[in-house]
Amino acid sequence: MMINISRGWLLALLVPIILILGPALLPVSILTPLNYIGLHALICLGLVLLTGMAGLTSFGQAAFVGLGAYTSAVLVTTFGWSPWVSLPAALLVSGVSAYLLGWLTITLSSHYLVLGTMAWGISLYHLFGNIKGLGGYNGIGGVPPITIEGLDLGNSQFFFILIWLFNAFAFLAARNLLDSRVGRAIRSLKDPLMAQSFGVWTTRLNVSIFVLAAVLAGLSGWLNVHYVSVVNPGPFGIGASIDYLFMTVVGGTSTLAGALVGPAVVEILRTVVRDTIPGLTGGGGSFEIMVFGIVVILLLRGSGNGLANLFRLGVSAGSVPVAPNRAQPYAPREHLPKGSPLLEVHGLTKRYGGLVAVDQVDFAVSAGELLGVIGPNGAGKSTLFNVLTGVISPSEGQALFKGKSIGGLNPRKISALGIARSFQHVRIRPDLTVLENVALGAYGRGGPGLFRAMLRLDRKEEARVLFEAQRQLVRVGLADAASLPAGSLPLGRQRLVEIARALASDPSLLLLDEPAAGLRLQEKQALAELLRNLREQGVTMLLVEHDMDFVMGLVDRLVVLQYGRRIAMGSPDDVQQDPRVIEAYLGGMES
Numbered sequence: 001m002m003i004n005i006s007r008g009w010l011l012a013l014l015v016p017i018i019l020i021l022g023p024a025l026l027p028v029s030i031l032t033p034l035n036y037i038g039l040h041a042l043i044c045l046g047l048v049l050l051t052g053m054a055g056l057t058s059f060g061q062a063a064f065v066g067l068g069a070y071t072s073a074v075l076v077t078t079f080g081w082s083p084w085v086s087l088p089a090a091l092l093v094s095g096v097s098a099y100l101l102g103w104l105t106i107t108l109s110s111h112y113l114v115l116g117t118m119a120w121g122i123s124l125y126h127l128f129g130n131i132k133g134l135g136g137y138n139g140i141g142g143v144p145p146i147t148i149e150g151l152d153l154g155n156s157q158f159f160f161i162l163i164w165l166f167n168a169f170a171f172l173a174a175r176n177l178l179d180s181r182v183g184r185a186i187r188s189l190k191d192p193l194m195a196q197s198f199g200v201w202t203t204r205l206n207v208s209i210f211v212l213a214a215v216l217a218g219l220s221g222w223l224n225v226h227y228v229s230v231v232n233p234g235p236f237g238i239g240a241s242i243d244y245l246f247m248t249v250v251g252g253t254s255t256l257a258g259a260l261v262g263p264a265v266v267e268i269l270r271t272v273v274r275d276t277i278p279g280l281t282g283g284g285g286s287f288e289i290m291v292f293g294i295v296v297i298l299l300l301r302g303s304g305n306g307l308a309n310l311f312r313l314g315v316s317a318g319s320v321p322v323a324p325n326r327a328q329p330y331a332p333r334e335h336l337p338k339g340s341p342l343l344e345v346h347g348l349t350k351r352y353g354g355l356v357a358v359d360q361v362d363f364a365v366s367a368g369e370l371l372g373v374i375g376p377n378g379a380g381k382s383t384l385f386n387v388l389t390g391v392i393s394p395s396e397g398q399a400l401f402k403g404k405s406i407g408g409l410n411p412r413k414i415s416a417l418g419i420a421r422s423f424q425h426v427r428i429r430p431d432l433t434v435l436e437n438v439a440l441g442a443y444g445r446g447g448p449g450l451f452r453a454m455l456r457l458d459r460k461e462e463a464r465v466l467f468e469a470q471r472q473l474v475r476v477g478l479a480d481a482a483s484l485p486a487g488s489l490p491l492g493r494q495r496l497v498e499i500a501r502a503l504a505s506d507p508s509l510l511l512l513d514e515p516a517a518g519l520r521l522q523e524k525q526a527l528a529e530l531l532r533n534l535r536e537q538g539v540t541m542l543l544v545e546h547d548m549d550f551v552m553g554l555v556d557r558l559v560v561l562q563y564g565r566r567i568a569m570g571s572p573d574d575v576q577q578d579p580r581v582i583e584a585y586l587g588g589m590e591s
Contacts, residue, residue: 023157031156038163040263042220044248046213052253055190060121066236068218069225094218102207128233139232146226173454180453194427196411199444252306261308323470327463333506338368347397357383359564375561390414418508422498430487439469441504472500492523
């Protein structure tokens with residue numbers, strides 16, 4: 001966050017003071033809206049993680065609130081459970097339901113995902129009203145409040161402490177999560193191809209965040225049902241889900257603070273408009289809603305990234321990490337001896353209907369070699385690259401990596417085998433620092449999972465990841481830029497960030513997709529020098545490039561494609577003098 005350490009400690013001291021003094025000093029008329037803000041904040045926190053960080057939009061969160069509320073209400077009123085004992089059950093029902101629904105809907109994309117979440121949100125709403133034993137649309141009444149033996153507190157005062165204590169723990173856990181190896185992976189999910197390229201199982205991680213958001217919603221439902229002592233389907237329909245998403249957007253989805261600012265601003269505005277407009281106009285109703293909408297639009301125009309950004313409460317997810325001076329290094333990957341066959345391509349073909357983009361291509365890459373693939377536009381270079389990296393599956397032929405077929409494997413599995421890549425168009429997280437972007441590359445080398453990160457039990461592994469990332473930044477000459485936002489760097493340095501990220505996985509084979517594209521002469525010269533140094537260090541590379549001047553003085557061998565076919569292969573000098581290459585691509589370059 002933009003909050004520094006001293007402010008963080010100040011907040012840590014203020015939380016218990018507010019929890020202790022708030023109920024004693026504030027009247028019920030103030031505590032009640034604060035309680036509802038806290039209930040909404042738990043739901044919005046899940047939506048910040050789901051929508052702002054992972055890039056998924058859910059219009060069904062209110063249904064998970066209902067699942068938590070109904071589970072506890074039934075267990076307490078029908079079976080006589082204590083409200084405290086019903087809490088794990090409420091969270092379990094919300095989480096398991098989200099897990100099952102998540103695997104069904106997360107793989108949907110764009111508007112299909114939105115429609116999917118709306119569909120099961122509406123279904124669960126009607127389920128609440130029609131299942132026998134849930135009281136129909138009238139609901140269940142007489143739900144006992146949560147009590148703690150020995151405490152003599154009024155309902156609103158007690159719930160103020162309880163709600164905000166849960167919020168404090170939830171926000172702290174979320175901040176710990178995002179400030180971790182798993183958290184950086186979560187923030188990369190908006191670009192799933194990039195995330196898979198360094199080993200993230202995107203579907204499973206998306207489902208995990210979906211479940212976490214549902215559990216937070218279920219917790220809110222459990223608190224809510226024991227606060228109001230009644231539950232019915234009304235507050236859990238699609239309209240409520242839209243309301244929660246609206247609060248999150250108003251607060252800002254790029255920062256955890258938005259999950260608190262959004263509900264607070266919306267609740268306060270609604271109260272002010274509801275209390276003020278009828279006195280001015282002599283009426284209310286739809287006119288109140290219209291005035292409220294206008295005020296919110298005016299506020300949002302001041303900050304397209306949410307009001308938390310407008311209030312300067314921070315636009316990032318966690319603290320800016322710094323690499324330690326020392327940490328236990330990762331064990332190096334076992335690499336093949338220099339000159340051993342590493343990648344073998346036999347008859348690789350890719351068809352799109354009647355179009356043959358790659359046609360019976362054969363070549364091999366030996367360990368320690370820098371092999372270039374060139375060809376004019378439309379030669380099939382990008383298609384070949386995408387087949388080798390698992391983006392698309394081949395129609396025929398095979399590619400063997402260390403003797404194992406990789407044809408048809410997804411990018412995550414190919415990454416796990418020891419193949420790392422860069423992209424033709426730079427794909428980094430511009431909102432993360434350079435160090436964090438490079439640390440993403442080490443994700444596949446393992447480490448603690450989501451829950452250990454939330455409890456901050458991953459610090460030793462986090463130190464290893466950041467230490468490795470800093471080591472690769474030194475390797476590519478970007479050590480001085482570690483703390484800068486990656487999006488602030490010029491294109492040439494952003495390409496170096498991609499290469500450093502790939503090197504952080506300690507790959508056996510580094511695939512570079514036109515790394516010199518868009519670079520100026522000096523940047524190309526610096527990049528060429530870096531690649532020569534990497535080759536001398538034993539890094540095996542396959543380079544797809546269109547800049548002939550850049551390639552000819554750099555690679556060990558060249559493969560030339562035309563219309564998807566290999567027309568030449570050999571040393572740069574031999575290829576440069578091949579008549580077929582001269583005719584197809586090089587023109588007057590022979591000398």
